[in-house]
Amino acid sequence: MRPVAILGIGQTVIDEQWDKSIRDIAAEALICALLDAGRESAEGVFVGNMMSGIINGQTNLGPLVADWAGLRGGDAVKVEAACASGAAAFRSGLMAVASGELESAIVVGVEKMTDRHPHEVTAALATAADADYEVDMGVSFVGLNAMVMRRYMYEYGWKHADFAPFAINAHANAVHNPYARLRHTITLEDFEKSAMIATPINLLDASPIGDGAAAAYLVPAESLLPGTRLLVAASTSATDTIAIHDRSEALFLAAAYQSAQAAYRQAGVVPADIDVFELHDAFTIMSVLSLEASGFAEPGKGVQLGLDGEITPVGRIPVCTRGGLKARGHPVGATGVYQIVEVAQQLRWECEETQVPDARIGMAQNIGGSGATILTHILRRES
């Protein structure tokens, strides 16, 4: 594989965008990335999206988005891996450029979820679980995560309030991100009093859905001057069972472990080298499991990183520096590309109030289903 660099990034605000269609939102992010890259076109368009067929009545987003953004004609395809669709599309675009098949690619993650009734969105989100063996039993996606969180609290003795720092940090950082959906701080008291969704997950454990898109422009690293580049140092993907009950260990994200370890080997780094980590905090419990499986804490100890203040922008392993899924928002198929864009912003030193000092190596981890698909990407600033 030839090395690949990120030449441009773009994103839209995450909100209820009822006045725009999915093609409008995707094209907005795509064109922002083109402008940021200083390019007028790209040879391929890779769209990460989970539920356009179900929610928007639209499949084949590849040509739809490419055409709407003025890139009619070239390679264009949609890649889907539930909530990991964004990172999966990024990896597809990366391989197209790395293989030499394309000289440039734009990856766009997009989701438009708020036009439909929340019950329909809840049903659409449940398609990420095992339709035959989980959903047919009546469990929702938040219900599955609630069972995992309850078991974790039982096994390791943590109480619900111990998870609060993850939500508080995400909201504190989102205040400074103009693209975030929830730009307000929360307190421990807010967290404890928040409405229950599926015990023990309450509203402030859970990330909000939204309409949004993010994009990244990829080129061969060799086409840019050495010393000035933002390189993709690692791209890995691993999978587990779709159904949680099929795993030998429900509290350890095996695919995160496998994916992160492979990424560290590819990039030639260890966890301590990671300056910033945009993880997949769909629920607070997922932040904890992700940190543990990725080597930042022992199993059962991830909660302590939050309590010790190590996850803030000045901590040992800053996470959700732009708000994370919790407060930036979680337009599911777009999230993986938002994470990449946010790591790029950190490595470009553009994050102002939430900038991680001297950030040079950043990691993004995107999770599809309850740990069924996990992709890890490591980016590196060259200078």
Place this chain on the structure above:
Amino acid sequence: MRPVAILGIGQTVIDEQWDKSIRDIAAEALICALLDAGRESAEGVFVGNMMSGIINGQTNLGPLVADWAGLRGGDAVKVEAACASGAAAFRSGLMAVASGELESAIVVGVEKMTDRHPHEVTAALATAADADYEVDMGVSFVGLNAMVMRRYMYEYGWKHADFAPFAINAHANAVHNPYARLRHTITLEDFEKSAMIATPINLLDASPIGDGAAAAYLVPAESLLPGTRLLVAASTSATDTIAIHDRSEALFLAAAYQSAQAAYRQAGVVPADIDVFELHDAFTIMSVLSLEASGFAEPGKGVQLGLDGEITPVGRIPVCTRGGLKARGHPVGATGVYQIVEVAQQLRWECEETQVPDARIGMAQNIGGSGATILTHILRRES
């Protein structure tokens, strides 16, 4: 890019498979391809599928299929490009191996469509058209193709019966394909008396849906002995507008032209070198437009190839040699991989009654939407 070879192929029968889930069908084809390749595993699984989220309540097919087939852990993702999802997944798997990222990949196209009411399937198929500007006006997918066929007949002066040879050839060939859905011959009289669906498209112009899966095992060509290999000589993808009314020319498949021309250049061949052509005969009119745009006939003259008997296994450009979409069946997201598998069977000289004599170079062309996404693959037998 390093060259890639097809080491194994597999497929299931296309039928109403109500006793099997989508994972069963996909895994059956996948395991057949593993056995054919003489391998026990693969580093990546690329699933082509259009409508599992809408029809089967299941997204994230990558890990679902990989796990069910015994390949838990590795790279696994779904690629979607409407009815071109199969070829799009093949191209993704190809690039993963060509880039050096993976040393082996299995591509599986799968669709399970017959569990739901036909009205629901019709609605799901319509998601391949433009949701905002075509479907909202009330047009179905067959309705769109009917307007194209009517315009073609008006512009070029053909009558409906002139399209019959495409359906008759497909059915005649399917008789000898044990995996085909409709294994019976039809006559010109059958064609003319067939029930009307959307004037002028009648039942025998149209391909049947079905449940089925096909798979191909990809490896670097350098890992096999020269002289014995089935090589992927070209892989191209091009896109057009989703909506037909947005095109300057509704009767010319610009994306087929662009994709086929690029494929000929990649493979170093001209149309006359193609021994067998598995084209996308979702409707008879699409066979005609595909032949014209791919350089086998002038615009408006493609119908003549059928009337002259040039599309049979012993004709100048044999098409649908295993039954095509019309008679083998069209499980939409699987079709593109069935086409690849069938070209491989021709180049392996395994087709008996419908074998194209001395076939050495074969082409498959898969169409998503009414020409929005078109992928062309050329395979070459080395010895």
